[in-house]
Amino acid sequence: MDFELPEELRILKAGLRRFVDSELIPIERETCVGEILYALKGEMKERYLLPLLRGEKKDCFAQTEPDAGSDPGSMRTTAVRDGNTYVINGVKRFITGAGDADFMQLMAATDRSKGSRGGISCFIVDMDTPGVKLGACYETMMGDKPWEIVLENVRVPLMHRVGEEGEGMRFGQQWLNIGRVKHGSRALGIAERCLEMSTAYAKQRSTFGRPLAERQAVQWMLADMFIELQAARLLVYKTAARLDQGEEAREDAYVAKYFADEMAFKTADRCMQIHGGIALTTDLPIEKLWRQQRSYRITEGASEVMKMVIARHVLKTYG
Numbered sequence: 001m002d003f004e005l006p007e008e009l010r011i012l013k014a015g016l017r018r019f020v021d022s023e024l025i026p027i028e029r030e031t032c033v034g035e036i037l038y039a040l041k042g043e044m045k046e047r048y049l050l051p052l053l054r055g056e057k058k059d060c061f062a063q064t065e066p067d068a069g070s071d072p073g074s075m076r077t078t079a080v081r082d083g084n085t086y087v088i089n090g091v092k093r094f095i096t097g098a099g100d101a102d103f104m105q106l107m108a109a110t111d112r113s114k115g116s117r118g119g120i121s122c123f124i125v126d127m128d129t130p131g132v133k134l135g136a137c138y139e140t141m142m143g144d145k146p147w148e149i150v151l152e153n154v155r156v157p158l159m160h161r162v163g164e165e166g167e168g169m170r171f172g173q174q175w176l177n178i179g180r181v182k183h184g185s186r187a188l189g190i191a192e193r194c195l196e197m198s199t200a201y202a203k204q205r206s207t208f209g210r211p212l213a214e215r216q217a218v219q220w221m222l223a224d225m226f227i228e229l230q231a232a233r234l235l236v237y238k239t240a241a242r243l244d245q246g247e248e249a250r251e252d253a254y255v256a257k258y259f260a261d262e263m264a265f266k267t268a269d270r271c272m273q274i275h276g277g278i279a280l281t282t283d284l285p286i287e288k289l290w291r292q293q294r295s296y297r298i299t300e301g302a303s304e305v306m307k308m309v310i311a312r313h314v315l316k317t318y319g
Contacts, residue, residue, distance in 0.1 A: 035174035036105045036122055036162055044159065048103060048124055060101040062092040062149055063172060069094075070305040072107065072169065073115030077151065079108035079123060086110075086123065086161065088154040091135070098134060098147035101127050105175075106151075107168050120168035124160045131155070142295045143288075177243060177250060179300045180257035184236035186296065187264035190289050191229045194264075194271035197286070198222060201275055212274065221270045229267065232260040251313045258306035265293045 037049045037059075051057040068074040077090025088108050098104065103126045111119040125132065135148030162171060199222060202213040212218045235256040242249035268290040272279040279286040297303045 034178050036171045039162055039171065040124070044124065057102040058097060058100050060095050060097040060104045061175065062095045062098070062104045063107040064094050065091060066093050070302055072120060072172070073117075075107065075109045075112075075116075075120060077106075077108045078112065079110050079121060079156070081110070081165075082155075084158045085155045086158070088123070088125070088131075088151050088156060090151050092149040092151075094138065094146040095149055096144060096146045098127075098149055099137065099145070103127055104149070105162075107172055110165050110168075114166065116169045118166040118169075120172070121165050122162040122168040122171050123156050124162060125151075125154065125156055129154055129156070140295065141291050173250065176300060177239075177253040180253040181236060181240050181243060183296055183300060184232065184239065184256040184260035187260035187293065188229065188233055188236060190293055191225065191232070191264045191267040194267045194286070194289060195222070195225045195229060197284075198225065198271045198274045205276075218274060221274060225267045225270055228263040232256075232263045235259055251310065254301070254306050254310050254313075257301060258303055258310065261293070261296045262303060265290075265297055268293045 037052065040049050048057070048059070052059055063072060063075075065075055065077060067076060075090075077088065077092065079086040079088045086108075088106070090108065092098075092106070095104070103124055106123045106125045107120055108123060109119055110121040113119065131152045131154035133150045133152070135150045137145050137147050139145055162168075199213075202218050202222065203211055205212050235252070239249050239252040239256040242252055268286065272286050272290055275284065275286060278284060281287070
């Protein structure tokens with residue numbers, strides 16, 4: 001290997017990683033505050049939104065299913081109206097934070113014939129409601145542990161429906177738009193760190209009598225990393241600014257999420273290539289950044305789905 005970290009730095013690195021993994025990342029992943037909860041009124045606001053903001057309760061967002069990930073219109077979890085309640089049946093999968101959540105923001109089909117165009121509604125469901133059970137817990141390569149949630153004849157009061165029946169995707173899309181900006185923000189941070197590490201190492205490491213920084217192959221990798229990072233930053237900032245102004249920014253969110261996540265993965269991969277063998281070890285954070293960024297090309301909208309909806313927008317707008 002090119003170098004070895006001193007023992008004291010290994011101990012410090014391990015401590016910092018445990019803190020980030022156990023304290024910081026769960027806060028970012030498991031607190032789902034968005035348009036759904038802000039739409040709550042009266043008693044529902046007092047019971048769910050305010051305790052969440054005070055840190056007294058935890059929630060999770062339950063939309064993904066075994067056969068309905070990027071295609072929510074194929075959702076099989078149903079909510080059938082029965083007087084002043086809904087009876088919910090189905091299975092949700094890969095739900096982050098479900099194991100510690102007090103309640104979930106649940107998407108369920110109230111009219112499967114309409115699919116995602118008016119057939120999906122949103123509900124607030126307490127995790128201790130009879131019929132709600134945690135299923136499998138999945139250990140991912142990123143280190144998090146999303147859950148499966150099974151719902152069997154779960155009765156939810158009418159007042160726990162958020163908005164009108166069939167408005168679920170409108171709320172869900174707003175939540176996902178924010179989530180895609182968060183993807184972009186994470187990607188900017190990962191790419192910035194990888195660029196810093198790559199540049200410093202290229203100046204430090206010499207091969208065949210010359211620093212890596214003097215070799216055109218490495219210089220071009222660094223230049224590409226820098227150029228793509230600047231472009232991604234503008235896309236993410238533009239989308240965030242539009243959302244802050246309350247504007248419709250769905251297409252901007254698609255573009256920012258796709259470009260930033262792809263950019264950051266390429267940047268992490270180049271960083272790994274520049275560092276060589278040491279990057280394959282856990283002595284440096286490169287392998288973790290690489291694994292995390294690889295996962296973000298799938299979650300909250302796979303890259304291929306992002307390109308599909310972007311192409312649909314282009315054909316509609318420029319045709």
